[in-house]
Amino acid sequence: MSINFLIKSAKEIQIVIEKNAPEIEKLDQEIGDGDHIFNVQRGIKLVIELEPIIKRLSMSKALNQIAMKILSGVGGSSGALFGTLFMTMAKVSNIDDGVDYKKAINMFVDGVEAVKQRGKADVGEKTMMDVLIPVANCLKQGVEKKKDLKDLMREAIKVAEKGMLSTKDLLAIKGRASFLGERSKGHIDPGARSSQLMIRTVCILILNT
Amino acid sequence: MKKFLNSTDDFLRESLQGFGAAHKDIITCHYDPNFITRSKATKKGKVAIISGGGSGHEPMHGGFVGYGMLDSACPGFVFSSPSPDQMIAASEKVEGGAGILFIVKNYSGDIMNFQMASEMITGVSEIILINDDVAVEDSSYTTGRRGVAATVIVEKIVGSLAETGGSLKECKILGDKVNRNSGSMGVAFSSCTVPAAGKPTFELGPDEMEFGVGIHGEPGRRRDKVQSAQEITNELLGAIIEDLKLENNGEILLFVNGMGGTPLTELYLLYDNAKKTLDNKKIKIARSLVGNYCTSLEMQGASLTITKLDQELKKHWDSPVHTAAMRWGL
Incomplete structure (x- = not known):
């Protein structure tokens, strides 16, 4: 994984999120307060704008820059959680010597664990963790079982989608939707949907390379 | 949508600029990162009280910065938590040697960002979480009750204690008590x-x-x-x-x-x-x-x-306050 790949992913994600923005906004208005899509879009835009600065940096420094930018420029839960994700990915050892797919997966797995701690949320609470945790587990097992990268990406896309859909019937326990109690049931969590779209986009990019 | 605005991107900035100019005798607005402080520096040895949250709740919190209430407020985007860099910059500006007390409404985003800030600043700090909204059910495994209007009461009463020499621990205890009551x-x-x-x-x-x-x-x-x-x-x-x-x-x-x-x-x-x-x-x-x-x-x-109320809370409620949105006793 290179910095170029990070930038390319961000640009691709921007297109996909843009296309699905009305749906995500609607989901958030049903069980949240409607700001999630703007936070996500602002964050992606800020990351893409970093291109001239980060393309000259080492992987750890580039990821730290992305983390601080998201933290300060996004705000809200999304800022803190995605900032934590990138900050933790930057801390994985030896990433400046090159990142193969095994290392990239380790970075993602560590990052998701840190997000889980920061948000104090787990699977089954109707948040983006219902997507991130199963995907991290799937990737971790894939590496352990030495699965083919492309097969693993196809599997991750399915796991992300299943996780996203699972939030529909869940009772929200964490996040703003939790204030709704029973009324939160029957709606897909907007954070789970945006995370699933991002994961699918990156997996498809890897499949096409 | 009908609103007084020029562009949604400049909405918050222009509003803060107006707020800063209209009340320059009481507060000063700082930008990038955005935070509001008293126009007069916090005196040495006083606990510095910092609050903040999404914009759109005005006068909360910027309107409560001033003598007898807050030392600083960090406004996020509309209905979105401020970010740690704002709280860190505000802390550096107003820390008076007696520690920082963060007053935070109970929303996941606010809690995460204020916690990150308290981990990243060098000095001692405490967080008071406000969760006064009885409309939503409280339980130990959910995010719990929301923080709403009682934040104003907590900021007034704790602000008074800090102004009259209360320690960080005393301010934290009193704030939790007001919230509980x-x-x-x-x-x-x-x-x-x-x-x-x-x-x-x-x-x-x-x-x-x-x-x-x-x-x-x-x-x-x-x-x-x-x-x-x-x-x-x-x-x-x-x-x-x-x-x-x-x-x-x-x-x-x-x-x-x-x-x-x-x-x-x-x-x-x-x-x-x-x-x-x-x-x-x-x-x-x-x-x-x-x-x-x-x-x-x-x-x-x-x-x-x-x-x-009890005698202690009444005393701190009645004590002098001079902010953009609340003024009495002076």
Whole structure:
């Protein structure tokens, strides 16, 4: 994984999120307060704008820059959680010597664990963790079982989608939707949907390379 | 969407600039990262109190920066938590050697960002979490109750203690006590429009109201047909009284808060109706506050807050305060 790949992913994600923005906004208005899509879009835009600065940096420094930018420029839960994700990915050892797919997966797995701690949320609470945790587990097992990268990406896309859909019937326990109690049931969590779209986009990019 | 704005991107900046210019005798606005401080530096040895949260609740929190209340406020985007760099910059500016007290409303985003800030600053700090909204169920495994209008009461009372030499620990204990002794519940007749969204957060029919609404236009307990003011008041008070386990002859502070789109005329009508109900229950209103203090943009609605009082709380409520939105005793 290179910095170029990070930038390319961000640009691709921007297109996909843009296309699905009305749906995500609607989901958030049903069980949240409607700001999630703007936070996500602002964050992606800020990351893409970093291109001239980060393309000259080492992987750890580039990821730290992305983390601080998201933290300060996004705000809200999304800022803190995605900032934590990138900050933790930057801390994985030896990433400046090159990142193969095994290392990239380790970075993602560590990052998701840190997000889980920061948000104090787990699977089954109707948040983006219902997507991130199963995907991290799937990737971790894939590496352990030495699965083919492309097969693993196809599997991750399915796991992300299943996780996203699972939030529909869940009772929200964490996040703003939790204030709704029973009324939160029957709606897909907007954070789970945006995370699933991002994961699918990156997996498809890897499949096409 | 009809709003006074030039572009949604400049909405917050221009509003902060106006706020800073209009009240330059009391506060100073700092930009990139955005935070508001008192125009006079915090005196040495005083606990520095910093609050913050999404914008759109004005005058909360910037309007409460000044003598006897906050040392600094960090405004996030509309209805979105501020980020750690704002709290860190504010801390560096106002830390007076006695530690930092963060006053935070109980929302996941605010908690995460303030916690990150408290981990990243060098000095000692404490966090007071406000969760006075009795409309949502509280339990140990959920995010729990929301922080709403009682934040104003906590900031006033703890601000007074810090001004008169209270230690970080004493301020934290008093703040937690005010929060524990406060309950709020609101009702909305209309939704509100976040400038970046351009349309209302939810739709309410012409004869509908949202009971137990939050301060971001997030839905509450239930949707119902509009009732008379007295019926609404009784239901709001009933929920609060039950939650606080208020007893006969107890003294309280009654706070009738407007959400931005309800005229004072109606807020005073609500006060009258609430007083009748409380008189009947022999609960004594010892202190009052009526006005738009914890708003939700242009939402039409109001909330009632009750804080149980004792001598200590009354003393700190009455003490002098000089901020853009609250001034007395000086």
